[in-house]
Amino acid sequence: MDMVFIHDFELTTKIGVFAWEHHIEQKLILDLDLAWPNRPAAATDDINLALDYSAVVAQIQIFALSRQFELIETLAEKIAALLIEQFNIEYVKLKIRKPGAIKEATVGVQIERRKS
Numbered sequence: 001m002d003m004v005f006i007h008d009f010e011l012t013t014k015i016g017v018f019a020w021e022h023h024i025e026q027k028l029i030l031d032l033d034l035a036w037p038n039r040p041a042a043a044t045d046d047i048n049l050a051l052d053y054s055a056v057v058a059q060i061q062i063f064a065l066s067r068q069f070e071l072i073e074t075l076a077e078k079i080a081a082l083l084i085e086q087f088n089i090e091y092v093k094l095k096i097r098k099p100g101a102i103k104e105a106t107v108g109v110q111i112e113r114r115k116s
């Protein structure tokens with residue numbers, strides 16, 4: 001399966017369970033693996049047939065600015081749904097790390113979602 005990937009994407013947003021987190025921005029690190037048939041774009045050298053990773057990053061940034069969640073699980077689910085719908089992507093694997101969450105470890109979530 002062909003993929004377009006976006007790894008180590010630093011996203012700054014308001015996120016967290018605790019009250020003190022509701023008023024500050026925190027850094028998240030996203031890794032996205034997006035199923036996309038790359039041959040048509042390669043055959044024509046046409047960005048219009050490619051999954052434009054810049055456009056994907058921009059959409060996620062706009063979404064993260066406009067919404068606020070407590071759990072990174074919720075953010076992951078919403079981003080996966082957004083990408084499947086807006087870019088017509090068949091399969092999304094998304095990992096979100098929250099580097100500042102705890103001092104003992106790097107923590108986060110990973111989901112895989114398919115277009116239904």
Ligand SMILES: Nc1nc2c(c(=O)[nH]1)N=C([C@H](O)[C@@H](O)CO)CN2
Pocket residue numbers: 015016017018021070071072073098100101102
């Ligand atoms: N599975 C999760 N556990 C926790 C989350 C989360 O989003 N998913 N969030 C927190 C707090 O917001 C924490 O990051 C504050 O440091 C705790 N556990």
